[in-house]
Amino acid sequence: MDIHKLDKYAKSLIKEAAGRIKASFNTELIIETKSEANDLVTNIDKETEQFFIGHIKRDFPDHRIFGEEGFGDNIQDLNGYVWMLDPIDGTMNFIHQKKNFAISLGIYKDGVGILGYICNVMEDDLISASLGEGAYFNDLRIPNVEQARIEQSIIGINASWVVPNKYIEHEGMIELVQTVRGTRSYGSAAIEIAYVVTGKLDAYMSMRLSPWDIAGGMVVAKEVGAIVTNLEDKPINLLTQNTFLVAKPGLHKELVTNYIKLK
Amino acid sequence: MDIHKLDKYAKSLIKEAAGRIKASFNTELIIETKSEANDLVTNIDKETEQFFIGHIKRDFPDHRIFGEEGFGDNIQDLNGYVWMLDPIDGTMNFIHQKKNFAISLGIYKDGVGILGYICNVMEDDLISASLGEGAYFNDLRIPNVEQARIEQSIIGINASWVVPNKYIEHEGMIELVQTVRGTRSYGSAAIEIAYVVTGKLDAYMSMRLSPWDIAGGMVVAKEVGAIVTNLEDKPINLLTQNTFLVAKPGLHKELVTNYIKLK
Structure with a gap:
């Protein structure tokens, strides 16, 4: 598996998913609760996860998906390729603020993180990283963090x-x-x-x-x-x-x- | 005083000030503390306030300015026109995050607020309101707030x-x-x-x-x-x-x- 091709593929999925989430503001949001009253989920969380899964299962049938909304695989180990996906991280913000939420995705191979993404959907920002090759804020290399008192x-x-x-x-x-x-x-x-x-x-x-x-x-x-x-x-x-x-x-x-x- | 003209004037000052603040990221920031260690001020807070004051004093010599950085007037009453200005609200964010700060401005006449502005500089958003004429998020009318449990x-x-x-x-x-x-x-x-x-x-x-x-x-x-x-x-x-x-x-x-x- 070429990590650069996988990176490009993942970025294209994230970009399309972000566009779909933005477009969803023109439609009615269906809000449900999960484990407790403030643990919220919407039809858009679910549809976004299903969008990712549909593509990944078609294009990488041996990859498994560990997703917040549970449409992926029943993950008991991290063998092989595992995509760990939160389609909308910050669902409460998504509902109340229509901003300040992210698509969060990590791709792991045999338990080692090889690709990582945080897409702030409404700010059109994508943070990405590839194992051993540094991290980027859109196209800009992110410098190493400094010490802080x-x-x-x-x-x-x-x-x-x-x-x-x-x-x-x-x-x-x-x-x-x-x-x-x-x-x-x-x-x-x-x-x-x-x-x-x-x-x-x-x-x-x-x-x-x-x-x-x-x-x-x-x-x-x-x-x-x-x-x-x-x-x-x-x-x-x-x-x-x-x-x-x-x-x-x-x-x-x-x-x-x-x-x-x-x- | 035509309130619509004053509104247009204030907006043009805010827009120019926001552009100057953004441009300042290319220059070195000089950070000082004020009343206590975490009460921060920069040269850009000061220059932005002075920018507003220079224009207001030239164009509206009878207006007074009540500004955070103290370059304005010694305000002991709210008679006449008073501009209440925080050139950078959220200076700690300005320094640490280079985002999540605002230009905050209220124009009061004899103690009554007639114009109000909050400009989120890095998101290019301007909230504005005019007494009795509603509030706007950029060009969109902001609806009345609803009840909340x-x-x-x-x-x-x-x-x-x-x-x-x-x-x-x-x-x-x-x-x-x-x-x-x-x-x-x-x-x-x-x-x-x-x-x-x-x-x-x-x-x-x-x-x-x-x-x-x-x-x-x-x-x-x-x-x-x-x-x-x-x-x-x-x-x-x-x-x-x-x-x-x-x-x-x-x-x-x-x-x-x-x-x-x-x-």
């Missing part, structure tokens, strides 16, 4: 993790919020990872993300020297939900050592 | 107000975070007000904003039926710093009644 850092963290919750000791989060320069919250893991790899945020953390939320971003992060682990400083398991931290080196160590204590 | 609301609130702080009882904020559908934080009051008036957020609150942060947005909010008060449900005083809440009607009452308790 925690007092001058802007951290992506949702207020949900700063109040008492079942995942993390929130006292450490309070101290973090009071130490950093600022916090932001955008409601899309893929967009927040995109912000870290392009230096707009210095770190982003979450208590619960699925493989398709982060698989694409992880390939990009590696190419620019950003560190990705779960919140226990251990490797991400792309077969299950994970806690998640992506950060500039140095800052990553400081966060897991001094601020993050899981329950 | 708190459980389905997305609220703009910074994590700083959810942790113990000197302004507000944070227990109510914890309950709020756990009640709403989601929270967001973008780091620019003007952009968060722009999100509320265009329905992308249902409410936005802050513990400490200056007149130039909110004067433009307040004119827009009025035209689309969003409610603006301080956090004690009292009118904003545009001569001093204020606590601030802009929200859809109904939701506004619920927030001030059940969740917000100042210290």
